[in-house]
Amino acid sequence: MMVVYALYGVAALLALAPIAIALGRSPRGSGVIYGASLIVTLTLGMIALLNLFEYSGGVSVVSLPLGLPWLGAHFRIDALAAFFLVVVNLGGAAASLFALGYGQHEDSPQRVLPFYPAYLAAMNLVVMADDAFSFLVSWEFMSLTSWALVIAHHQLRENLRAGYVYLLMASFGTLALLLAFGLLAGSDGNYAFDAIRATHASGGLAALVLILVLVGAGSKAGVVPLHAWLPLAHPAAPSHVSALMSGVMTKVAVYGFVRIVFDLLGPPDWWWSMVVLGVGGITAVMGVLYALMQHDLKRLLAYHTVENIGIIYIGLGLALAFKAHDMPLAAALALTAGLLHVFNHSIFKSLLFFGAGAVLNATGERDMEHLGGLIHRMPQTAFVFLVGCVAISALPPLNGFVSEWLTFQAILLSPQLPSWGLKFLVPAVGALLALSAALAAACFVKAFGVTFLGRARTPAAAGARETDTNSLAAMFFLAALCLVAGILPGFFIDALAPVTKSLVGISMPHQAGVEWLSIVPIAESRSSYNGLLVFIFIVFSGTFAAFAIHRLASDKLRRGPAWDCGYPDPNPATQYTASSFAQPIRRVYGTSVFLAREIGEMPAPGSTLPARLTVELRDLIWDAAYAPVAAGVGYATEKLNSLQFLTIRQYLSLVFAALVLLLLVLAIWP
Amino acid sequence: MAVIREFVFQGAEMLLVLLLSPLLTGFVRRMKARLLQRQGPPLLQPYRDLIRLMRKDVVLADGASWLFRINPYIIFAGTWVAASLVPTFRSGLLFSWSADLIAIIALLGSARFFLALAGLDVGTSFGGIGSSREVMIASLAEPAMLMIVFTLALIAGSTQLSTMAAFMLSSEVGLRVSLGLALLALIMVAIAENARIPIDNPATHLELTMVHEAMVLEYSGRHLALIDLTSELKLLLYVSVIGCVFTPWGIAGPDSGPLALAVGVVSYVGKLAVGGVLLALFETAIAKMRVFRVPAFLGAALMLGLLATLLLFVSRSL
Amino acid sequence: MTFDALAGVLLIPALAACLLAALPGYRLTSRLNVLATFLTCATAVSLFVVEPRSGPYLLVDDLNKVFIVLTTFVSFTTSVFSASYIGHEIKIGRLKPTYVRFYHAMYQVLMFAMNLALVANNIGLMWVAIEMATLTTVLMVGIYRTHEALEAAWKYFILGSVGIALALFGTILVYMAARPVIGEGPEAMVWTTLVTRAATFDPALLNVAFVFLLLGYGTKVGLAPLHAWLPDAHAEGPTPISAVLSGLLLNVALYALLRFKMLLALNPAAIAPGPLMVTMGLISCVFAAFMLYRRRDIKRMFAYSSIEHMGIIVFAFGMGGPLANFAGLLHMTMHSLTKSAIFFAVGHIAQVKGTQKIADMGGLTVTNPVLGWGLVLGVVAIAGLPPLGIFMSEFLVVSSTFARSPWLTIILVFGILVALGGLFLRLNTIAFGEPRGPTAPADASYVPMFAHLAIVFMAGIYMPPALVTGFQNVARLLG
């Protein structure tokens, strides 16, 4: 029954689109649309929560006479779908709330408003779909609407290009999924998920499906090397949409992967996990390394999405490995880690994109090199952005740490895996995960430090002012959620129990009952973590120290100029920039990963020319995977194009050749 | 009743680390001086410095933000909590299970995160140098540390320090290759994390060679005192981690009488002394390396850790 | 006598043709044109209500019913579009009134010929009708009498004539194959008789016949490498004719091909027609997809996209099977509607911008939002993106054939993807970015375009069961 209510909600969202067209440029349009979508998404989120906690009698199914006529459109909310619905609608609600303020500054609302609710609806539908056709329709509709949002500011060439690459990659992914479903459904077309579940694909076939799904869902989630579109498209969209794309849509892609691989595809082979783990590890590290090289704030965040997707895939890969070797408890742990990270990342990535949007609004700048000192101008935004940075850097006591901690715990269980390939791969992946975590911290020191700290580098940054209340409300809400999920992780883990039970047959031990509210994955003697206590400890000792010092020792304070080697009145340009901050790391990793080269031109002694230092970075993945394709298509079109300019006689000779050829075929036909 | 007793012990633990840490630093400094045939500062000099700094006014740079002012407290708190969760003289503390070794590492990571931010806050080129180099070092040190944690956790079957210590005391440990690798790697990481020679020189203020000092250059008065105390705590923490994991002898059990506790305290102080001597010896023996040699050094640590873990994965008996 | 719908769909256009040829004055004739096509359409729809008995010359069954209704409907909407289009052409003096009279007459003749081809029960008659349709379109393509319009018409004429000859030879061969079994005389060319006895025909003759028919009618379908006439004819003729060509004439030729495919399929000893069609379909799809990229002329680009989709359709029918046939039929319908809608949009766009060069038009969604977004919607549909009909048909084609023959399907998917890239590459410059070229508001009739798009959108989400069952019957018929 719940699914029907959910569908009503989706229908409401879809109905908003034409209304938005009607409202068009009217000043109150954005308020109406975003307010309405806020309400609807909240409702949908409530419904999903009820489903997740099985207050609604578990799985609910409905089938409408839409889509494929003889099949109908099936929709279903089970635990997995419910969880992802929560993620989707939470992000949607936050984005709508943020947009209530942010959307006021949109200069072409008629290009955003119609597609925004449709986009939300599409993401909900993907998660609810229960047959291949509805799934793919919603999936591609999601791509389409988000494409329209990406090119909302179409006067900028790079936005159009971003949209183009995005749409191509999206369709590529969709076609891959389509082929996968073609295999799963067979040539007589059993597209309903129940039918697919009933027929387990055989080894080779299943392997092919896995690869296709990895490509199809991966290209949407931004798995390396299919990530190329992501850092182009996500920043191009309006910031609340960027938040949705990065925080939510990539999770919908993860949902597609989980749904097919864990649910539809039947029992996994052990080597599947090898593939997934390898992909995940590489994605995590590459993503964060790319991010470190950026100085466009939103692009940096987009690359971090790639990294976090990698972390999620590591969790899923471990779950696959344990599932394949019939270690359900460990599988439950790994899956929980992955899914919890899905939830966490959706929160703090939305938060960070909101922050970036607020900055963009206040300064009109996305380039960190032109920002700085914003903590003075917009302190509240700075505070919530800082919370987001700490969370995404996987630092206690916030939520990012919890999911990574669980992933580490899962890795520590993996020596019991019998297969040798995994014995070698898993520690390496663990190292990659640790590396990516450390690098992420470095990257967000850079992101926050260069953007908000220091002194303003441009008048725009100097003149910034705090953003509006709606935006702040959305950001503070998410920041609070980061903290809650960080210090009371037990409840969130328990919320995931039905999901893991449905996918690997068993769920992690009940957490909420543990004393002092700490979480214990396996056994307390083995490992445990208590975010609440740690938080209390830190607060206590910090305030204690502050109190003691101010009471017992001096609390006087004088202002003075900063010490800068005795140069008076230093220019803001002498500050460390984003690229100079990244320089040591670029020296260490970049030389091999990006073939980074620093070319310094020093003028001759006595000449007044400025010395300049230029840094060259090469995107090897683009050069290796994408440039050749583009070149190949270009070459083919160039060659084939000459066929447009033949003479009639030459065309006739083509016909003649075809005729003779076919006759020859007949002649040699047995 | 028992809970209260545990609380007492936990509080004692916290106070103990807080009080001992300057002493350890002073001890190391004096040792180094002696090894250099110098008189050296008195043992209690660090306490005096701290008190003096506490008394002084804070001179805050013009561009400094609120974050800059609360940072020292955050950093101090994070490190202190981490330090007080390490079993020193008595295992099985009340809250020791609230954060396992991974969480302790992560806590130190948070402290470092904020310290690096502090370096960037005023907007001078110095802070920039400091924090950029700091995060570069950390980006290698943390994975190495985690690999070490993996090794220990796989051997002891737990990431809880108390459980590790107990397991190390038990007979079934034996001598393992991977333990040796882990110890070596841990020492290298500890040196890097505490900004000791050859990674960094805590005594220098020469711009281009310093990392840690560059970050905190703008701090003064009570803030600087807290920062210094924090770094001393960190040194103590690492020494006690090594002591607790690799030389767990003498640590009193959860429910042991006063005598055992006394033994525990004494043995703990002894361990600290030994650690200090070794550190001093090491630091006087070698010279500081260039910043961009550091990756090689830490990369080696990382490889050692990874190797140790791999060995354990491949066969549980190594 | 009772009203015979079959005669209706033939007589109405014929009479209208004579009438329109006689009457002067653009306004009146264009209205009459619309009226006539509407009546034809209504008559065709009535076929579903009362199904007349098919005689020796005229035939009606599930297969051609679908085609007839589609043809008459699109011709109706196109005549509505053409009314406003031709009006503008006269205003700017590109067409003289005399030519308009000729144009309308020819339009009706074309309708007559296509309907005849669809209802003909005699393969000779079918041939005659299709050739008649070809020649009329040749004349209409050349109607602007510009240098390149004449060249396009000439190219179309020559290649078309050769196609005619090949198709005729094939028809003769079919007769030769049928004669020994059925006996001399017209009876051996009657479709209904042929299918009943096909199993006993001489396979070798049938094979040769099919080769010639495939090439002959394939020329009309626009399969590569026989496609050469198609892009220029689309680009240089008046846009309503481009719409009719893409939307209807290709389908009619395809219909003939399908008929003969069914014939061959009935004969176990003959070669399987499927592989031949699949091969040509794949070649056309991939080739046309690549050709989309370097197009500078908007109408020529969409002409190539028609070739690509014909390739997909022929592929689907070549693969056969209930699902693939259903998909092919659906795809054909959706393509006719979408492509004609696109040409409606393109026609007005070209009139607004005063050129067909893509380089000279830009930012349409800013300057002419309705036209611009209409075009975007059309391209989205034609590129096979949901929630529009073509996505459904492509979904069925790919998913139903992949399990059977993976490699062929992968080639097809590759072609689809390449085509999508080409289409959107151009769409970006046409519909988005900084406005270029004149930005006068268009005096356009948007109804036909959005009617088509609405149907396509509808079909992508919900298909009425009656339609589905009809399609399924046809799919079963096609085997």
Place this chain on the structure above:
Amino acid sequence: MRGLSFDIAHMLAGSLVLVSFMQLYQDRLYALLNIYALHALILAMSVAWQAFVQDAPHLYLTAVIALVFKAIVIPTALHKIIVKLGIHREIETVVGVGPAMLLGMGLVALSMVVMLRVTAKADPLAREDLAFALSVVLLGLLMMVTRRNAVSQVIGFMSLENGLVLAATGAKGMPLVVEISVAFSVLIAFIVIGIFLFRIRERFDTVDVQALDRFRGERR
């Protein structure tokens, strides 16, 4: 009677193929025209013979059309055109005469192979006729693609069409034959007029590139 009729029909059809070869061999327009006239003449004879054999009087009409229209009217018209357009020079061929002949041989062989697979159930007359007709068609097409000159291509098309008529008449009792031949005559008339009106000297084999660049907006 049966055998004789067969032989004559066979002879006529075979000679049609032969004449096609002669056309292929010619490289002067006037000569080509004359040979085409011969081609049409033979066609007329064979059609007439078929009419006699099948005693299908309507076929005589076709024969007459072939005789009058194709053997006399069209060649003279083309003759005039050639004079008017001043293209009575050598026909530049794409492939030399020698290779063209070889190709022709190949085509004839191909058509034989294809047609002789037809089971003998179909009566031999039809089979032979079809074989020849097919080869005439193919030879005509070959001629169209190997000659650059418009007129010679028209001639190629016409001989192709002769092949069709041959096949049609060979098919005993085939309806619509007359109509078809008429229709084709009209078609050919169109082509000839087209050549004459549009002054298409070489349009078959030229595309003027400026036109493409200027008008079509396409570019090589």
